[in-house]
Amino acid sequence: QKEVEQNSGPLSVPEGAIASLNCTYSDRGSQSFFWYRQYSGKSPELIMSIYSNGDKEDGRFTAQLNKASQYVSLLIRDSQPSDSATYLCAVKRETSYDKVIFGPGTSLSVIP
């Protein structure tokens, strides 16, 4: 089992729709969860972080975390063509010795 898995893409949604991106992780010791956006040919950009169960909203983005199910998701409301990118899920322990593990990413295409 891979440490971090994401729903396989590519995911296509029409402009204005809600895009739902999912991520599961295997390490129950994970405490911090991040979503990164990566445009083609560019480096990842941090867009959301979440640390406790429940929802966290930031503009059009909502991150959802369920530690019992080892599941984290990202919802993008009112999707725009500029949201077309690869979305990377990352998880991290919060100990003295930890590292961030990334999932393979999900490619999102927002169709005008």
Added chain:
Amino acid sequence: DTGVSQDPRHKITKRGQNVTFRCDPISEHNRLYWYRQTLGQGPEFLTYFQNEAQLEKSRLLSDRFSAERPKGSFSTLEIQRTEQGDSAMYLCASSLVFPATQSGQYFGPGTRLTVT
């Protein structure tokens, strides 16, 4: 600009040559990470530092890879005797350690390595 910087942005080298990449993190960040990314994959962890201490090195890395962060500021990643399979984007990221709610990583633009 106070973001993460990397140098060079592109490197083309012949198989068997040594290459060295540099990363300058955000100045107040004490943690620095190196990743490798190939097309269609997420970033693959290579190693990370807290201040000048190298805390972990990926088991996937061969002994041809070495990294340093001599004064807890900038870091270098060296690849000796490069192979075609080393062709990838090498990403550097930095972060705070504490508080945990501010421990997200910020990436540099990456160094694209092509081994011919």
